[in-house]
Amino acid sequence: MYWNGCIKIITLEEAYTAIDRIKRAGMIYDAHIMTGVAGSGRGMENAEKTAEFLNATKPRHVINFSMFLHQEAPLYRDIVQGNFLPADELENLMEEKCLLEHLQVDGLKYDGFHDFVQFRVRGTFPEDRQKMLRKVEEAIEKNKKKSRFLQ
Structure with missing residues (x-):
């Protein structure tokens, strides 16, 4: 993707190469990711x-937020x-739980939020993993009773 002059990354190999260059240049690498980008059933x-x-x-940091699509977006x-x-947001919460279960980066600062369900979870790996998982599990249980959320 290409936004306002940012690096255009098309393949996974190019992403790894770009991050390696960032690190070799002595720059800090943080990641912004979105739950929901794979679509329903693929979280x-x-x-x-x-x-x-x-x-x-x-x-060093991961910021995770749920995908929101403006009506002007392709x-x-x-x-x-x-x-x-x-x-939907329930799927996004379940995707975030799976992500938290699989992350293995010592010292990683994590911040995840979901605007539609007003939910946020923060912590540092590995010491806060269980606390973050419990919080996401509580949000999942709370939102299982609700119907599919609007995007």
Whole structure:
């Protein structure tokens, strides 16, 4: 993707190369990620692959937020046309739980939030993993009773 002159990364190999260059230049590597980007029914796969990538690249911080699609976004048009089914917030919470279970980066500072369900979880790995998992599990149980959330 390309936003306002940022590095354009197309393949996983290019992402690894770009992060390696950032680190070799002495710069700090932090990661911003989104739950829900894989679409409905693919959150666990996305969480596992994202954790694999983050475990390999070892960012200092991870900021995780749920995907929100504005009606002007090209992917929003795909939803309207029936070509993409977005994950709901319950799926996003379950994806975040899976991600937290699979992250293995010592000293990683994690901050995850979901605007639609007003939920946030923060901590440092590995010492806060169980606390963060309990908090996400509570949010999952609370939101299981609700119907599918709007995107």
